[in-house]
Amino acid sequence: MKNLITSSVFYRHRHVIGLFVAAIFLYYFIVFGFARIPVGLSELEITSATLSGNFSFPGSIVDLPYHALQWLSIQIFTLSTFAIRLPSIILAIASGLLIIATVRSLFRTNVAIITGFVVASSVFFLDIARTGAPMSMMIFLGILAIFAISKYMAGEKAKTLWQIILVLALTLGVYSPLGIYLFIAYILAAVLHPRARLAVRGFKVLQFIIAGVVGGLLLLPLVLAIISDPAILFTLLGANGFALSAQQILTNLGALVSFHSTAVFGLVTPLISFAELAIVTIGIVRLIRDRHSARSYLILCITGLTLLLAILNNSQTYIFFVPVIFLIAIGIQTLIEGWYSLFPFNPYARLFGLVPLTILIGGLVITNHDRYIDANLYDSNVVYGRSLDFELIKKAVNKHSGHTVDLVVGRDERDFYKLLEREYGNLKVTEAIGKRADTIILTRQTFSLRSGQAPTSVITNSNSKDNIAAKVYEKK
Numbered sequence: 001m002k003n004l005i006t007s008s009v010f011y012r013h014r015h016v017i018g019l020f021v022a023a024i025f026l027y028y029f030i031v032f033g034f035a036r037i038p039v040g041l042s043e044l045e046i047t048s049a050t051l052s053g054n055f056s057f058p059g060s061i062v063d064l065p066y067h068a069l070q071w072l073s074i075q076i077f078t079l080s081t082f083a084i085r086l087p088s089i090i091l092a093i094a095s096g097l098l099i100i101a102t103v104r105s106l107f108r109t110n111v112a113i114i115t116g117f118v119v120a121s122s123v124f125f126l127d128i129a130r131t132g133a134p135m136s137m138m139i140f141l142g143i144l145a146i147f148a149i150s151k152y153m154a155g156e157k158a159k160t161l162w163q164i165i166l167v168l169a170l171t172l173g174v175y176s177p178l179g180i181y182l183f184i185a186y187i188l189a190a191v192l193h194p195r196a197r198l199a200v201r202g203f204k205v206l207q208f209i210i211a212g213v214v215g216g217l218l219l220l221p222l223v224l225a226i227i228s229d230p231a232i233l234f235t236l237l238g239a240n241g242f243a244l245s246a247q248q249i250l251t252n253l254g255a256l257v258s259f260h261s262t263a264v265f266g267l268v269t270p271l272i273s274f275a276e277l278a279i280v281t282i283g284i285v286r287l288i289r290d291r292h293s294a295r296s297y298l299i300l301c302i303t304g305l306t307l308l309l310a311i312l313n314n315s316q317t318y319i320f321f322v323p324v325i326f327l328i329a330i331g332i333q334t335l336i337e338g339w340y341s342l343f344p345f346n347p348y349a350r351l352f353g354l355v356p357l358t359i360l361i362g363g364l365v366i367t368n369h370d371r372y373i374d375a376n377l378y379d380s381n382v383v384y385g386r387s388l389d390f391e392l393i394k395k396a397v398n399k400h401s402g403h404t405v406d407l408v409v410g411r412d413e414r415d416f417y418k419l420l421e422r423e424y425g426n427l428k429v430t431e432a433i434g435k436r437a438d439t440i441i442l443t444r445q446t447f448s449l450r451s452g453q454a455p456t457s458v459i460t461n462s463n464s465k466d467n468i469a470a471k472v473y474e475k476k
Contacts, residue, residue, distance in 0.1 A: 019100065019109070022116035026096040029120045029369070030089060030129045037130070038376040040386030040463050041081060044133040046416055049074065049084045053419040058225035062235055063134035064175045065141075066091075070132065079419040081391060084132035091136040092129030095143055096120055102147040103329045105154065106295055110336065114361055115329040118279075121365040123372045124271040124321050131267065135318045138176045142322040145169035145186060146298070153195075153294060160207055167211045171218040178238045178309055178316045185305045189298040242312045252311050256320065268375040268382055271317065275364045276328065279335075283327035286334045299326050388461045389443065389469040393417075396441055396459055396472060397424055403438035403474075406430055410445030417443075440473040447471060 041049075051060045052070035060067045069087040077083035099119055104112035119125055128135045148166035152159055170186065173179040226233045234240060255269040257277050272280065284303070290296050303323040310320040335357065375382045397405055397420065407429045409417050417429045433440060433449055441459075442449060444466065450473065461469035 018113040019104075019116075022100060022113045022120075023097065025117060026100075026120040027093060029126060030092050030096070033373075034085075034089070034130070037373060038386055039383065040388040041084065041390055042131065042133075042386045045084055045131060046387075046390070046413075048133045049079065049419070050416040053079060054415050057221070058228050058232060061222060061225040061232060062175065062177065063137065064221065065172045066134035066137035066176075069137075074419065078423045080394075081132075085130060086132075088129055088132050088136040091140045092125070095136070095140045096125075098140070098143045098147055099325055102143060102150055103326070105147065105150040106326070107329055107333050111329055111333045114332050114357075115325070117361060117365055118276070118328055118332070118368075119325055121368040122276065123268050123273070123368055123375070124318070124324065126368075126372045127267045127271075128318055128321065134176060138173065138179060138319065139321055141169045141173040141176075141179075142182055142319075143325070145173070145182075146322075146326075149186070149298065160210065163207055163211055164214055167215045168218070171215045174219065174236070175222060177236055178313065178319050180236060181305055181309055182302065182319070182322070185301040186298070188305075189294075189301045192297055192301075195294045238309070238313050238316060249311055252313070252317065255317050256310060267318075268372060268379075271321075272324065273364070273368060273371070275360075275367070276324075279331035280324060280327040281331070282334050283329070283331035286330050287327070299323060299330075303327065383463055384465060386463065388463045390416075392459045392461055392469045393441060393443065394420065396470065397427055400439045400474075401426065404428070404436065405439045405441060406434050406437035407441045407443070408433055408446045408449060409443045413443065413445065438475050442471045442473070444469065 048063075048067070048070060051063075052067040053074050054060075055067065055071045066087060069090075070084065073083045073086045077086070096116065096119070100112045100116040103115045128139055145166055148162045148169060152162040152166065170183050173182055222232075255271060257272050257274070258270045287296050287300055287303075291300060306320045306323055310317045339357070377383070393407065397407065401424070403426065405424070405427050407417055407420070407427060409429060409431065411431060414429060414431060421427055421429055428434070428437065431446075433442075440450075442455075447468075450471070453473070455471035456474040457472045458468050459470040459472065460467045
């Protein structure tokens with residue numbers, strides 16, 4: 001019976017099949033119902049699109065790599081929810097594949113497959129993937145750096161290439177708020193662990209020169225921007241967002257793990273479910289037990305530093321996602337090895353052990369999937385954190401394509417809606433009501449400009465506490 005199982009095509013190619021299925025599920029989780037979930041744009045997305053669409057120096061220097069991608073997306077597809085979120089979708093798919101590849105490099109293929117299922121379905125990952133804001137770039141670069149380190153430490157060929165990729169990931173990551181701390185975590189791991197120090201000492205002079213030149217060129221725009229506006233440095237260090245009270249710290253902890261769902265900066269919280277927390281806890285215990293390995297040093301440094309940052313700065317909580325991935329992988333590996341150690345010579349018992357593990361992982365995946373959908377469709381804290389106003393106003397402009405249209409907006413939303421002028425030749429975005437336009441559309445912030453006159457029609461938004469999104473006035 002054992003020979004029959006091991007000689008079957010499915011058994012011999014089980015890892016290839018598993019990796020393929022994990023990749024398919026990764027793609028599904030990221031793109032399912034993309035046009036429907038989440039509904040509307042969050043403040044994070046509107047701010048990001050405004051900075052990207054009105055690309056400038058040094059105004060768009062913070063999160064520059066993401067803004068460059070989003071600017072390109074807006075130029076190609078015009079200003080739309082799809083264009084705003086497309087960079088995050090692409091980066092999320094790339095990150096998911098990198099996660100599987102990195103976990104496979106550091107652990108085993110079966111652990112990589114299971115980790116891929118868990119991470120791809122997590123609310124944490126789905127939120128980052130479907131939000132058109134720079135968070136996804138930070139996650140991608142963090143995982144890319146660990147992947148490059150794992151390949152270099154494993155003695156892979158083309159070491160210079162992996163060094164350049166590592167430098168690219170680390171230096172581009174510095175453009176993100178708190179990204180410098182991830183850079184510090186990698187440096188700490190390299191300095192503290194003997195094997196890592198040996199690997200660094202093994203660098204050739206030419207490799208150091210290449211790394212220095214590449215890193216210097218990439219950081220040059222950032223250095224010039226900081227010289228021009230020193231406040232950028234404080235933004236990158238997260239100095240303005242750190243919590244200074246016990247109550248705020250508890251709130252930040254609740255955003256990571258709690259019993260109650262809510263929304264923080266447009267993201268569904270808690271970011272980690274209790275089932276995931278159990279696996280993460282197992283991973284932390286195993287990591288501490290095996291703390292002498294270079295892998296453990298690296299993950300422990302990242303975990304300690306990013307957890308502290310996530311607790312102290314809730315606007316950058318997503319930075320903790322990078323170590324969570326690998327803690328989940330270690331926890332899963334520990335569960336598998338624990339079961340196998342009970343029956344080292346009994347293949348049937350090992351096979352039977354897959355049943356409870358499959359139930360655990362399957363239940364976790366389904367629960368995460370349902371929690372994300374339910375929160376975005378039915379949780380008022382989440383739903384009201386995103387606005388449909390932009391899409392509704394854009395439809396109204398389309399409807400009046402044969403007329404001149406004045407879109408009257410508030411001062412803080414002017415730069416965002418100005419981007420629509422590139423798409424519509426008949427549209428003028430202004431802060432004051434003109435007299436020449438055939439149609440005038442007032443956004444929420446400008447209703448008072450014609451408070452005494454009845455509009456021709458109103459645009460309603462069912463996703464908002466105030467259902468009126470805009471008022472339309474037409475010449476008779």
